[in-house]
Amino acid sequence: MTEGIPRNQAARVPQGTRDSQAAQDDLLLEQQLCFALTVASRSVVGAYKPVLDKLGLTHPQYLVMLCLWEASPRSVRDISDALAQEPATISPLLRRLETAGLITRQRMEGNERMLDVRLTPRGAALREQATAVPGIMMARLGLTREQVKQLHASMMDLIAATRPDPEDAPRR
Numbered sequence: 351m352t353e354g355i356p357r358n359q360a361a362r363v364p365q366g367t368r369d370s371q372a373a374q375d376d377l378l379l380e381q382q383l384c385f386a387l388t389v390a391s392r393s394v395v396g397a398y399k400p401v402l403d404k405l406g407l408t409h410p411q412y413l414v415m416l417c418l419w420e421a422s423p424r425s426v427r428d429i430s431d432a433l434a435q436e437p438a439t440i441s442p443l444l445r446r447l448e449t450a451g452l453i454t455r456q457r458m459e460g461n462e463r464m465l466d467v468r469l470t471p472r473g474a475a476l477r478e479q480a481t482a483v484p485g486i487m488m489a490r491l492g493l494t495r496e497q498v499k500q501l502h503a504s505m506m507d508l509i510a511a512t513r514p515d516p517e518d519a520p521r522r
Contacts, residue, residue, distance in 0.1 A: 366431065387508075394491070395409050397487065397490055397491060398412070398483075398487060401469075401483055401486050401487065401490070402483070404479075405476060405480060405483075406450065406480055410443050411443055411446065411447055412480075412483075413433055414429060414433070414440065414443050414444065414447060415447070415452065415473065415476065415477075415480070417429050417432045417433065418453065418468070418469050418472075419477045419480070421471070422467070422468045422469040422474075423466045423467055424466075424467050424468075424470035425458065425464050425465065425466065425467070425472065426440055426441065426444065426455075426464070426465045426467060427464070429444075429467060434509075444465075444467060446476070447473070451470055451472050452469065452470055452472055452473035452476060453467055453468065453469055453470060453473050454467070454468055454470055455467050484498075
């Protein structure tokens with residue numbers, strides 16, 4: 351149904367009028383993909399808070415720990431690349447995780463400019479508790495594992511679509 355026009359009369363509305371209305375509707379806040387993604391992101395991260403509080407982690411710290419549970423040690427650059435964040439954003443998280451006794455940071459052998467980040471035994475042991483987080487979150491959000499996989503794939507497609515094409519990069 352065209353907005354405000356009964357379905358049986360919509361075919362009589364000139365195409366230009368329908369296109370104009372569609373263009374106007376495109377500017378409605380409720381139609382904005384960026385708005386839906388922003389609210390969904392804030393809402394999902396907020397739903398994680400009470401679950402992660404039990405682990406003593408914030409959501410950004412949880413993401414860093416996920417990286418380190420996959421592979422430890424890792425460089426700060428490797429962690430920042432995996433999380434699509436700048437190293438300057440990751441460094442304060444690492445300091446707090448080190449203060450909490452979950453990781454260590456030290457200069458990498460053979461390359462004094464790079465920091466080697468590794469789990470402490472306490473940080474490695476926290477992984478066992480964290481294995482419950484995905485199941486708790488699926489239940490909290492009312493999603494099946496398959497729905498999570500589909501949402502994740504869609505989000506990864508969006509991320510890929512927003513990445514600059516290397517061929518468009520300025521040549522030096």
